[in-house]
Amino acid sequence: IIPDEMPAFSFSAETPIANLLKDAELVKSTSEAMRMIKQGAVKVDGEKAVDSKQTFAKGTTYVFQVGKRRFAKITIE
Numbered sequence: 001i002i003p004d005e006m007p008a009f010s011f012s013a014e015t016p017i018a019n020l021l022k023d024a025e026l027v028k029s030t031s032e033a034m035r036m037i038k039q040g041a042v043k044v045d046g047e048k049a050v051d052s053k054q055t056f057a058k059g060t061t062y063v064f065q066v067g068k069r070r071f072a073k074i075t076i077e
Contacts, residue, residue, distance in 0.1 A: 002063060006071040013058040013076050017042070017049055020056075024072040026064060041067050
């Protein structure tokens with residue numbers, strides 16, 4: 001279940017997913033982000049994230065989810 005209201009952020013296309021999660025305050029550190037990805041607790045638009053170095057295409061917007069309750073809408077510039 002994706003909430004209607006969630007924080008929105010913008011990041012550059014070169015930013016790896018672990019840094020996106022930390023900068024969007026979904027996790028406390030990049031190492032926590034990597035751990036969460038490894039555990040399968042991170043989803044991007046409902047799909048499990050598997051690569052901690054994954055980057056995203058410019059000009060796109062995704063809904064990131066960590067665990068059950070943490071969401072953020074992230075636009076890649």
